[in-house]
Amino acid sequence: MNRDWLPLKTTPWTLGLAILLMFVLTGTTALPQRIDYWLLDSALLAHPADASSDIALVAIDDFSLAQLGRWPWPRHTHAGLITKLHESGAETIVFDVLFTEPSRDDAALGRAMQAHGKVILPVHLSPASSRMQLSEQLPAAPLLRAASGIGHVHVELDHDGIARGLYLFNGMGQQLWPSLALAASGAAPRETEINGLPPFVNVRDDYRIVPLTGGAGTLPTYSYSDVLNAPPAPELFRGKTVFVGATAAGLGDILPTPFSRLSRPMSGVEFHASTLSAYQQKLLIKPAPAWASIALAVITLMALSFLLPRMRPIRTVFACILAGAAILGLYTVMLGAFRVWLPVAHALIIAALAFPIASGLRLAMTNRFLNRQLDELVRSPRITLPEPSKRPPTQLLEHFQALFQPQSWLLTEDADVLSLRHLDLSDVPAELEPGRWHHTGNQSWIRFYRGNTCYTLGFSLPNDLSRDAIQRYLSRLKLSSDTSAEIQPQPRENISARIERVKVATDRLNHMQEFIRRSFERMPDGIIVTDELGIIRFANGHIEEWFGEPMPSLGGLPLTRLLEGYDPRETPPWHETVSETLTLLQSRTVDLKVREKDFLIHFAPFALPHSTQYGIIANISDISELREQQRQHREAIDFISHDVRSPLVSQLALIEQLKRDPGHINQSQLEQLGRLARRSYHLAEEFVQLARAEQLSETRFYECELLAIVENARDSVSEQALEKGISLQLQGTEDLWLRGNAELLERAVINLLTNAVQYSPPGSAVSLQVFRAGHQACLTIDDDGVGIDAEELPYLFDRYRRQKSSELAGIHGTGLGLSFVKTVIEKHRGEIYVTSKPGEGSSFTLKLPIADPLT
Known part of the structure; x- marks a missing residue:
């Protein structure tokens, strides 16, 4: 039923008529007269003549x-x-x-x-x-x-x-x-x-x-x-x-x-x-004319009826108290100074009735508004997030199948089997505790209740590195429903029922806002929302992090001012891009550079609610890694076109020469062809190893020991060192266990040892020291080689970059070896340091986190 026509608004007319009605009802009793007599007696008793x-x-x-x-x-x-x-x-x-x-x-x-x-x-x-x-x-x-x-x-x-x-x-x-x-x-x-x-x-x-x-x-x-x-x-x-x-x-x-x-x-x-x-x-007191009391009551009624609807609720009570105090003040002055008794009970009753009546009208209007809003909330679409504990068991199984792709499963209802594959009742563990997951090898089982019905669910997970993570996830997942929380007494009073409806609606809105807020915060991109004037009204955490602006200062800041402050440009200017998005209602995509990082910002207009204007949603994507990959791709093309192509061209030219005169093949030509082939193979190997290092993730980590890795790397380089008469001296006897990829770590140590041997003079020594420093396992490699110039140290680990001194000395490299070492160490959450002086040698130090720092 539509009740919009009911006059429940707190207006001067509605409030005045309501007070007047209650006043007339009160006036039919002896209450006003008793109040007037009581006030008079109190005044006479307080100050006897x-x-x-x-x-x-x-x-x-x-x-x-x-x-x-x-x-x-x-x-x-x-x-x-x-x-x-x-x-x-x-x-x-x-x-x-x-x-x-x-x-x-x-x-x-x-x-x-x-x-x-x-x-x-x-x-x-x-x-x-x-x-x-x-x-x-x-x-x-x-x-x-x-x-x-x-x-x-x-x-x-x-x-x-x-x-x-x-x-x-x-x-x-x-x-x-x-x-x-x-x-x-x-x-x-x-x-x-x-x-x-x-x-x-x-x-x-x-x-x-x-x-x-x-x-x-x-x-x-x-x-x-x-x-x-x-x-x-x-x-x-x-x-x-x-x-x-x-x-x-x-x-x-x-x-x-x-x-x-x-x-x-x-x-x-x-x-x-x-x-x-x-x-x-x-001192004799004269009663005021009868019309004076009525006039005072009418003035009080009109004043309160006009003022109260325009006041906040908290000020309403003070206004009524102030009106009562003013009436009593007038009464006292008339009685004491002018010896006139003015009955004020009618005016006081109006002042006393005004507050509860005004509050009642406001409460009725609020109640009516809440009911209408609640009805609209019920009819409005919403995102539902049903708890897993309230989903049907068969639906849960379907969701687990879609999510984990189990090899086998079993679902039972009491003693009846609902679904199975490659599992039967004999596979169910005997010690299942209701509501708690039980993991045995690659199998996960749980027993839970829906009402009085008992369900048993189990499935087999892939036996790979993701199994442990999935089982930890399942242990956090609650499937048993709390029946005590579902049974709630229904409120008997109408106002209590409405309050309960408001509470449920408020909780739903809070959950929705929390869901949206967390969704925006966990988005991989930065989000900025503006109003119709391009003023920032919302920004997620990525914006605060990337721009270095605290969240309170972002709110109310013009979007153009934020962008101009970090990436000023003339063509096209930021204000033009933002204004065209709002005026032409066309999307824009622009490059953005903030603090040496590359971003792509996409401007999209959207209609503001309850308005004919449009705001802007700006989606900012971090493309620094993509740009770096593009740069590396270009460098790789340059590398392949020059460093890889050059030995291949030389090989082809030498082969053509041998074809023309196959009877005069000497040993030097064959050795030269072998060197060129080995160089091509070495280039390809380093290129492949670097690609493997860049794709390394913790899913390929396992327990490994640093001293054993260093010993294997030393043995791999020992023949090369022996040819130059260089001794490899290893110090360290403590087993230091890491969680990582031993193959790539060994390859990184080999690269460092190969460089040390290559750049060290014959008959010198290369020192390898393995030790523990706090919660880190460390390796230091010292050589007595030619050293590295100070201006080249900042770029030492850049890919495809070679030292000028090495090139002049005739030592040809790819520029990928040290880049590979740094990539591997960073993938293991470690650090690498280098100290060097020309003519005095170099020292490389690796620091990697220990697997169990408490042991």
Whole structure:
């Protein structure tokens, strides 16, 4: 099913709609309100307001009830308290006690109130009975006339039941009463701005949050009975506003506050006293308009919806954290500096939801992309490299037959024979260990399992030098399958299944890349791949080795600059060849010389993936050996045309002369003909020996002993030395075993001894010394001959090159003898050195690796 139409991209619209949907769902719960209350309470608790020093409480507490009797007390008792506080110098007296019913002591209380002049009484809004409508419960008429102010005592409880503030004005009809704290400050009732309201409708205005000074008992509090019965205390009440109200349990109203919750509620009179304290210090907090919270949430939603899709995933979380911190910073500034409470829970919830929603959308988009890529990967062609342990046994046998050409074989399945030739069950070794190859002579056997089926495979290899190498190769080849690795639990979760698919696809791609990389690295040629501008993007190890450029410096280097730096040319210039390959899309093949080595570079254009442009694949082949062979071929042609042709022509001329006068053949003519024939034979022999040396490989090596080789070579040259009276002195008794070709090594030593005898004066001596130096077997040949000029030493081992001194002395050679010696020694991974001075003789030293250096 094609799901490309699904809007799973992380765009401002998709992210904004997703956050808005989650926000609306969250807004249907009480979570935003609880967060706002929690933030407000945390701020108020962290920084409690300072208590005003001009406020005191006179509490109608349990002790006063015990001293003065049950409630209600006679009003002349309250008159006595007012008189005592008046004598103490109290500036304002505020009663949080209702005097709604008339009493015979109202006159006495009214006189005391008038004598003080500033007594505030409460008004309560409640129905007179359960059958009546809401009405104002005012003090009795005498008291109402004596009071200097009236204030309402209603404290507002929030939705969670906690008292955090009150309305500064509350009333019914056309008049709003100030709160008890505002009345104490001299505020008068005000007319309502709403006309035509029924007289029983409660009207409230100017809600304020009260930052309390602390829990219950924070303000200075004195017992009612103590103040009434004790002498006046001007030091406690002078110039202060004194609140009088009930704090006894079950007598007055109790309010849970942010400081107390339900553990120690605060009395109403304390709450009103704290309200006056905050009002005097201008600390009352005004709630922000409802639209401000919504506006902040909308701004946060738009900002995050616009920014997050353009950010990296790691920056998304920091952006959301920064947004939350900015919202809390704004909240703190508004609350602390401007005394405005701005609910920010909606904005915080959006900031908290933005990250998981954005991550979820990105995850969904990534998951969808991975599924599409995995589907394309499954459909795309790929190179399969099945393990030998998973191939059918019959197929394995076919592969072994094609690879090794065995002379005989046997394949069985349990007790059944699947294929055989010249082998039967009696040839199977009894001690076969499953999964391990067993080699007996030229036969190789293995027993392996496919599931619960046992297979036995064996074949006979050619009995030549390649047998050991093939058996070592087979020992590294695993044919048994590991069943424990094949049984893997299938993931149950959908995301786990996809992760497993990604892992399998990634492993497959890694194996493919490793296969391609190793293939390129092991190619015999150098490979360079460029982009559409001719910039090198890939090069294998041969390029790094041949050009001497480290791999990091090759990447990003123009191909023309690399080639011009090592082989500058004018016709045609490199930039022209490279540009024509890219523009004309035609292949080019050009010679290249790098560090005295010859190469052939082939430029081929190829189409770049997902592009209309072409790049270049440059294949660089090392043809130094081919050019050297061509040079040797030309030298051989020159050699044959001159050195070989010359004695043959002389022989033919002499034979023609003898034919014309067959009756006058003398001995000198026959000797001359024999010398020419021997020279031709010698030339041909050296030419053949050099060709054999150049074709020598380690497959023709075997164990041989150096001292025996030198002794045989000495014996071969002894007759030639005896003719000149030259003694061959051999020193050395230690057996030094080598791995090499004794025949060619002996021929090389013979060539050196022949030269030593040929160039040494009669009656001299040639010394041969065989010894061991570390892990090398050494041979030194010293003579007392004419020596070699210093300018000829660097070219001594070049083929077809002869010394000028030898030619002038009449000693004719082919120039192949020393070249043959050097070729043989190098094929044996050895070294040859020569030291010589004209007139003092020469010294040749051979060094060859010992077969077993640890013995």
